[in-house]
Amino acid sequence: MLARRHEQDGVTVFEIDEARLDAAKAPELRQTLLDAVDAGAQSFVLDLTRVEFMDSSALGALISTVKRLGPLGALHIAGAAGSVEKLFAITRMDRVFRIFPTRDAAIAAAQA
Amino acid sequence: MTIKRLLIPLFFLMGVALFSMIALQLTQALQVRDEAQRQISQVTVRAPVVALLDALYAERGATYLALMTDGPIDASLAEKTNGLIAQARSSLESSGLPSAPTGISTLNFLSHAVGIGRAASQEPAASTDKTQKASIWFDVMSLQIDRLGALRLQLLAGSHVVDQELAPNFQLRTYLLALLDHIESNEPLLAAELSNRPNVRQNILLEVDHNRTRSEVALELLDELLGSLNPALQGEVAQVMTSVRTDFRRREAELTGILRATGNASPAVISRWEQASAKARGEIATLQEHLGAFVRQRLDAHLRDATDSLFTWALALMLTVLALGTVSFVLLERVIRPVELMRDRMLRLAEGNVDIDIPSSRGLAEINAMMDSLRVFRINAVRRARLQKERLTLHARLSETYRLMRDDLKAAALVQVSLLPDSRQHNGVRLASFFRPSNYLAGDTFDFIPSPGGSVIMFQIDVAGHGTAAALVSVVSHNAVRKAIEQWDGVSLAGLCASINAAWPESLTYFTLLLVEIDPLAARGRMVQAGHPHPFLLTGDTLVRLGAGGLPIGVLPDADFDEVPFDFTSGTRFLALTDGVMDLETSEGEPFSEERLIDFLTAKRDMPTAALLAEIERALRDWHHQDTFKDDVTIVILEGDDKVAGTQA
Structure with a gap:
């Protein structure tokens, strides 16, 4: 199981249990998130606290999710740090999805 | 160690043990039969010897009496003796006994000695010499009788006891001969002296007493032997002993006592002595006949038993061979060969050879079950081989596909690199x-x-x-x-x-x-x-x-x-x-x-x-x-x- 899904304060949270999100894990991540979108989720939180490395394939999965969400949906990223944070910075992902330092902050934003 | 290599030595050892045991029994039965046959031969040979002994006694006594009384010598007795010598010799020659050559030599010598004695006894002589001539004749014949007695014992030499019950019978025969010898010796001596009354010779009476003393020893030995005899014979032996001891010996002692004292004896005394002598001699002869028949009967029974035993053990040997052969065949065909076949097939299966035949077995249930399992193994092996072949085919296709893809990728990589600037x-x-x-x-x-x-x-x-x-x-x-x-x-x-x-x-x-x-x-x-x-x-x-x-x-x-x-x-x-x-x-x-x-x-x-x-x-x-x-x-x-x-x- 790549991502544990649970509800917290009325918000769907996907908590990634892997330290690496690379090309090997990207298809599963993509499918998990797209399935959630197809199931009706419009706004949810992706907790990357445990993720230490993310490559362009995994980033592609997040971008595909945002595209599937459309303009009315929102993907909230929480806990990105280290190389993941640098990746988001260099690719300006703050313009694609909302990035928060903590899960609670992301959930609060999702509730708003 | 294979089952075959384990079972064959075990069966060999078992077979050797069984054959050895049966061979031992066969050998023993054969020995008993041979010994019984030999002793039957001895009995057969001894019959004419005993008859010859009786003839010698008769000739010795009759001729001695004739010499002492100047009577005619009965030539028929000599002829009978000669005939019995020839018969005894012939019997010995055909007996095959080890002691036969010695016996024949003894008979030849005896015949020669008796002939010389006869010749000497028939030479004309003065009346004073007749007593000496009769004594010489008597001594010569007694010597031959002793020699014949020795021959009789020789014939017994080398015999093994096949029946413990027969052992006392041979002693009985010896003691009876001693009694007979007493009677046959004293009868002519006393008859001669009675004819010479009143000039009875004291030395002859002493010799008669001496002979009676010898029979006393025989009677004492018979007393000791009586208890060990076959019950069927005990009564008859006791009767003979009574006749000898209480009749003959008493009448003889009575006669010799009167003769020693008076030089004469009444006809009544003489008659009682003659009757007692005839009775004792007759009973001894009858007992000897019965004894001979008894011994022969026992030996025949032993021969039959030994022959039966021989056939029984021979049959046991054949049955053992048949049983061992059958068991070996069954083990070989029903156990060893199927197991070896399974071992061979399993080894071939282990080597990956699934093209093997597993014959249907109609043998033991366990073997059948193992054969069935082996068939399952083969089916599984065939299935595995097919799967392996399919896997290899698939792998080959994948390898080929991978090779083609790799070639395509290499070609595409060249194209991609060609797009890049140098x-x-x-x-x-x-x-x-x-x-x-x-x-x-x-x-x-x-x-x-x-x-x-x-x-x-x-x-x-x-x-x-x-x-x-x-x-x-x-x-x-x-x-x-x-x-x-x-x-x-x-x-x-x-x-x-x-x-x-x-x-x-x-x-x-x-x-x-x-x-x-x-x-x-x-x-x-x-x-x-x-x-x-x-x-x-x-x-x-x-x-x-x-x-x-x-x-x-x-x-x-x-x-x-x-x-x-x-x-x-x-x-x-x-x-x-x-x-x-x-x-x-x-x-x-x-x-x-x-x-x-x-x-x-x-x-x-x-x-x-x-x-x-x-x-x-x-x-x-x-x-x-x-x-x-x-x-x-x-x-x-x-x-x-x-x-x-x-x-x-």
């Missing part, structure tokens, strides 16, 4: 690069395009992911970017990037792009960073990381980009790279990282460009400890030479 230069700007796809095809690509205005444009692309799909997208993006550059008005590099982004199909994956324009005449450069890693500018001792990031191409269609200007003078090196460099990991998962790259470039900034690229490659290999990289790695260096305007600060 070491080019334009207006003092030289391009050098290091390009290493992770697996033949790369999602990375770059190009070097001189513009009509004198500047040179370099772009570097990294498509998300790697491999064939990324490579195809990289080719498409390469063409799209190159076409956009060719159509660009040369005003805004950020605008160029935005137009590329806007035109990028949403269905295709995104890619990062670094657009760089170097104007060597103005010693200036500008760049747009679209999600691409930061490039570096090496100027003299200075290493500058350029850019502040930017959205990748294909994420947001209406995205805008920032244009970053920089100085590019002679000796300046602009270094662009893909994330494969920073993300390259050790076996423990530690990435090379941008920080380590900056330190490396700072340390190696004085190295010439070609050497610097080689050193970067070596550093990456040392870091990764593998020949292949997990992600595409591309490094492009643009270096300004003397033709570039301006100088380093």
